[in-house]
Amino acid sequence: MKASDLFIKCLEEEGVERIFGVPGEENADFMISLKKSKKIEFILCRHEQAAAFMADVYGRLTGKAGVCLSTLGPGVTNLMTGLADANMDRSPVVAIIGQGSTNRLHKESHQIMDSINMVHPISKWAQTILSPKNITEVIRKAFKVAETEKPGVTVIEFPEDIAKEIINDEPIKPSLIRRPAADNRAIEEALNLINKNKNPIILAGNGTIRKRASSRLRILV
Known part of the structure; x- marks a missing residue:
C-alpha cells in the first residue's frame, strides 16, 4: 500500500474521528488517502490557527488527542499560536504537518523551513518521518506522548516523497495509558x-x- 494509506490506517487505529486543517500541495497524497476513510471526517478550516484551536478544544473536551493538519512553511507558522496554547494548557493534540521532498530539504527552496526545530519549544515531542518503515512507530508514539500525563502537543512532519512510497506494514495497536494516582x-x-x-x-x-x-x-x- 501507499505510505499515506498506512498513515490513515494508523490514525483510524488510534480512534481518530476528526481532523481539522488546511491542506496544501505537500499534503496531496495524505488527503487522497484520507478521502477513502469511512471513519475519519476532515473539517476544512479557513485558517491553520483555527484548526489548532479546534483540535485543542476537542482534546480538552474528550480527553483524546485532537488532530490538526497544515502544509509546510507558513502553514506551520500559522498553527503555532494554537499549538502553544494547547501545550501550555495541557491539552492533548497531534499536529500533522506537510513537508517538501527529502531531497530538497537542504536547499533554499520555496517555503522549506526547519519546522521541527520551530515547534520544539511548544510541544512535548516532534519528529519527521524519514522512511515509510517508521510510520507506525512514530504515530503510535505521537499519540501516546500527547495523551500521557501531563498531556500536550506532539508534531509529525510527513514529507511528500515519503507519502508516495510503497510499504507493507500494519498499524500498532494502542495500549492502555496508565494514569498516575495520588498516594x-x-x-x-x-x-x-x-x-x-x-x-x-x-x-x-x-x-x-x-x-x-x-x-x-x-x-x-
Missing part, C-alpha cells in the same frame, strides 16, 4: 486538613477536568 497517605492528610477547618479553600486545577472529576468535586464542596 493514599497524601489523600488522608488532605482529608484531615479539610475536616479540621470550617471554611476550607480548594484550588482545583486542570487535572480535575482531565480526570472528569467535576461532579465529584461538586459533591465534596
Whole structure:
C-alpha cells in the first residue's frame, strides 16, 4: 500500500474521528488517502490557527488527542499560536504537518523551513518521518506522548516523497495509558486538613477536568 494509506490506517487505529486543517500541495497524497476513510471526517478550516484551536478544544473536551493538519512553511507558522496554547494548557493534540521532498530539504527552496526545530519549544515531542518503515512507530508514539500525563502537543512532519512510497506494514495497536494516582497517605492528610477547618479553600486545577472529576468535586464542596 501507499505510505499515506498506512498513515490513515494508523490514525483510524488510534480512534481518530476528526481532523481539522488546511491542506496544501505537500499534503496531496495524505488527503487522497484520507478521502477513502469511512471513519475519519476532515473539517476544512479557513485558517491553520483555527484548526489548532479546534483540535485543542476537542482534546480538552474528550480527553483524546485532537488532530490538526497544515502544509509546510507558513502553514506551520500559522498553527503555532494554537499549538502553544494547547501545550501550555495541557491539552492533548497531534499536529500533522506537510513537508517538501527529502531531497530538497537542504536547499533554499520555496517555503522549506526547519519546522521541527520551530515547534520544539511548544510541544512535548516532534519528529519527521524519514522512511515509510517508521510510520507506525512514530504515530503510535505521537499519540501516546500527547495523551500521557501531563498531556500536550506532539508534531509529525510527513514529507511528500515519503507519502508516495510503497510499504507493507500494519498499524500498532494502542495500549492502555496508565494514569498516575495520588498516594493514599497524601489523600488522608488532605482529608484531615479539610475536616479540621470550617471554611476550607480548594484550588482545583486542570487535572480535575482531565480526570472528569467535576461532579465529584461538586459533591465534596
